Amino acid sequence: MIKNNSEASAEKKLFSVSTIQRRQFLQLTGASALAIGIIGCKKEETPSLTPYINTDNTVDFKDDTGLLNYIYALEQLEAAFYIKVAAGFPANFTDLQKKLFTDIKLQEIAHREFYKRFLGATGIGTLELDFSGIDFTDATSVLTAAKTFEDLGTAAYNDAIVRSKNDYNLVIFSQIASVEARHAAVVRSQINVNLFADLNELAALGAVNADGLDVILSPDKVLAQASKYIKTKLNVINL
C-alpha cells in the first residue's frame, strides 16, 4: 500500500507533497483504517476507573447505563401494577385471564429483578409508585391501564434497541421487547380480539399501519406519560 521509493519520487515530480500524501491516504482507506483508528485513539482521554454508585436515582442518558435505568424504572412500574392486579383480580376476570395476568406479573418481576442485579450499584433505587387513578376492582379499568403500560413499554423498548450504544445491551433489549409486545397483544385481545395489533390505533405511539410498523417512542415522551405513576423524583440528565 505504501509506494516504493522510485514510484514515490517519480510522483513527487508531478504532484505536490500534500497531493501525494492524499493519494497515499486514499489507498490506505479500508485496508489500513486500523492505523487511522490509532491516530484517533492517541488523543483519547484515559477513562476514569472509579466505580460509579448511583445514590440519587440518576438516569443519565450519556450512555447505556441511563438507558438501562430508564427501562428498569418502567419494569418496576409494570411489575408493581401486575402485583396489585393479581392481589385481587376484578370479579369478572375469567380463569384464563387470571392465568395470563399471573404469568405477566411473574415475567415483569423477573425483568425488574434482572435489571436490578444487572445494574448493581449503578441502578436507581426502588421507586415509589402511584396507581390511584386505576380502579383495581374494575376489569375495564385494569385492562385499559395494562394496555397503556404494555404499549408504552413496547414503544420504549423498540426505541432503546435503536438507541443503545453497546450491542450487548441491544440484544438484551430486543429479547425483552418481543415479550412486552406479546403482553400488549394479549391484553389488547382481552378488550377486543381485533385490537391485538391495531397499528392505526397505535399511531399516537409511533406505529405506521401502512408499513406494518409497530410503536416506537423516545424516552422523553415515554417518561412524560409514565411520570404520573412515578412519585419518586428521577434525576434524568443528558436526554
Added chain:
Amino acid sequence: MNILNILNEIEKVDGEIYERLNPRRSAIKDFLNVGKKISIAALPLALSSMLQKAYGQTAPNTAVIDALNLALVLEYMEFQFYNNALTVTPNLIPDADKPVITTLRDHEQAHINLLTKTITDLGGTAKAVMPYANFDYTKVNANVNTNYGTFLRTAVVLEDLGVRAYKGQAISLIGNNAVLSAAVRIHSVEARHSAQLRLMVNKLQVATLKQLRPWIGVRRNDDGTAVVPTTTNDSMIGALSPVYDKDSTVANSETKTIQAGMELTGINGFTEITVEPAAECFDEYLLTATVKTAANLFIKAAFQLT
C-alpha cells in the same frame, strides 16, 4: 475514541474530506450512528466501512441486504400462508376469526412492500416474490388446509420463527438506524402476531396444548405442571425443533433461564420465579444459518435457502 480527531487527521492529508463525505451524506450519517453503538475495538472496522463509502466504493452493504432479504423470504412464507387460507380455503377460518387472519395477512404484505423498497433504496436486489407453491406448510400436519387447529399451530411456528429471525438480524443492522428501527418495529409486530395466534390455539383446547401460552418457554402439561426435563419447548412437534432450539454453538434455546450470565429462576430470592416465567420472560434470537435451516422446513426442495 474521538471521531473528530480522526477526521481532523484525515483533513491534513485530504482537505476535501468533508466535501467528500458531504455528497454522500448517508455514509457519514451511518458512521456517526455506528460510532455511538459499537465497541472501540470494532470502530476501526466501521471507520473503514464509512471511508470506503466516502471514497467512492459504493457497493451496497451486503450484510444489511442479506439480512433484509432473509426477512423478506419469511414474510413471503407468512403472507402466502394467510392469503391462501383467506382466498383459496376461506371455509377453513371461522367467520369470527377472519378479521384477525386478514390483519395478519395485511401486515405481512406491508412488510413485504417495505422490505422490498428498503432493499432497492440501499442499492440491493430484493428476493423475487415467492408464490404459495414454493412453500410446504405440512410440517405440523398434512391436514393444514382442512383442520383449523393445524392451520393455527402452523401459523404460530411461522411467527415464532419470524420473531427469532428478526432478533438475530438486528446485529447486522447496527449502524443503519433507519433500517434497524424498521426491523425492530416489524419484529414486535410479529411478536404480537405470535401471541394472538397462541391464544387462539389455547382457545381450541386440543389435547397436549391446553396450556399453550402466548409467550414461549418450557412445555406445560395439560394439568398445568411444567414438563421435566425443562429443556422441552412448548411446540410439541420434534420436527419443529429448529425453530425453538439453540443455534449450533450458542446456548439460546427458548427454554433457557440464564440471561447475561444470571440464573433467573429464583432470582434475588424471588422463589415465585420458577422455571416457567424464567424461560418465558426473555425471547431468544436465531442466527442466520439456523434461521435458514428452520425456514427450509417450510420451503420445497427446489426453492430452499442455501
